[in-house]
Amino acid sequence: MxxxxxxxxxxxxxxxxxxxxxxxxxxxxxxxxxxxxxxxxxxxxxxxxxxxxxxxxxxxxxxxxxxxxxxxxPGPDRGVVFQNYSLLPWLTVWGNVYEVVDAVFPDRSKNEKESIVEHFLTIVGLWKHRHKRPDEISGGMKQRAAIARAFAVGPQVLLLDEPFGALDALTRATLQDELVNLMGSTGEEDEANGGTDTVIMVTHDIDEAIFLSxxxxxxxxxxxxxxxxxxxxxxxxxxxxxxxxxxxxxxxxxxxxxxxxxxxxxxx
CATH class of the missing domain: 3.40.50.300 (P-loop containing nucleotide triphosphate hydrolases)
Structure with missing residues (x-):
């Protein structure tokens, strides 16, 4: 099977x-x-x-x-990234990622959970913007935060529903490249969380499908x-x-x- x-x-x-x-x-x-x-x-x-x-x-x-x-x-073994970002507007970028990590890993220490958040926000280039709320960042940055949140809990399968569909062509291409790099990244956090290497993505974009799939x-x-x-x-x-x-x-x-x-x- x-x-x-x-x-x-x-x-x-x-x-x-x-x-x-x-x-x-x-x-x-x-x-x-x-x-x-x-x-x-x-x-x-x-x-x-x-x-x-x-x-x-x-x-x-x-x-x-x-x-x-x-x-x-639903379960933490499957992470979902939607087209509309689905970030909590009252939380910062840091808070949006930490909230999920805290819920999925209740037995880990605060330092461990903070380290996971820092690791993935750094990979997606949002560490300097971690204290901003969703209404203070661009659409591309919101989607970076959503992707970091999904990867941070180490789901067995990542599910992407038109994740770049609402973005301009340049931002979309940049985030596609970052997704490839994120999937290939290594580190203690990736190993500790089980890693994410299986992805199903919904898209209307033929070029995106070929490049990623x-x-x-x-x-x-x-x-x-x-x-x-x-x-x-x-x-x-x-x-x-x-x-x-x-x-x-x-x-x-x-x-x-x-x-x-x-x-x-x-x-x-």
Whole structure:
């Protein structure tokens, strides 16, 4: 069995007009250490799949197994980063990260927890801004704080729901690079927290999916969406953006995705 296994997932919402089937027969196996992206047109159920893995939504049919244990609800073994940052406005950047670390690691000393917060805020470049509140920092900095908060508790799986979708192109590219660096970072805090090396991301951005992913899952159009195909991205890690975007494999994968998503004929 895979590290993360989605088995025959179906999701139906009751409405006044009758049952509305969002997902049907979704099967996906994710190995430990993989970065998998879900891509597809709006309404294809990408975020619903992510929410089911997060434990925020219940399946109508099927099950999700993580590390041989069924997922029945939210838990610290899964970290989630949303598009809208979801920071607590009355807390500082430091407070937003420390609050979660304190809740997940109640048996650790105050010094240990502070060290974890410092480590991840430093990695994402927010240490100098740790005393600011969310309304005092930019959108990119807010998302850095959200990413640091997710990594700080060492989830087994990191779930990203359009994490860079609301950002400008330059900030988005910078944060993508920082995410790659953060996943590859080492240190006592990473080892103590169990590390985070398995990621599922929802995105509409083809280039983002190729740059970050080991595999890209293309969803069919909804309703009753399912997996259309899974495309491998056989590019070695660590990835350097300037090298990746000029690699023949990059263009081959992009062409294949365009053909699936928009009907653009592949160049033979």
């Amino acid at each position: 895979a590290y993360l296994d989605l088995q025959n997932i179906g999701k139906v919402y009751p409405t006044k007009q009758g049952d509305f089937e969002v997902l049907q027969n979704v099967n996906l196996s994710v190995e430990r250490g993989e970065f998998v992206s879900l891509i597809g047109h709006s309404g294809c159920g990408k975020s619903t799949v992510l929410n089911i893995v997060a434990g925020l939504e219940k399946t109508t049919t099927g099950s999700v197994i993580l590390d041989d244990k069924p997922i029945t609800g 080991d595999r890209i899952v293309v969803m069919t159009n909804g309703p009753s969406a399912t997996i259309d195909t899974v495309i491998d991205v056989p590019l070695k890690r660590p990835r350097i953006r300037s090298e990746v975007i000029n690699h023949p494999i990059y263009h081959e994968v992009k062409q294949e995705l365009l053909e699936y998503l928009h009907g653009v004929p592949a160049v033979r």
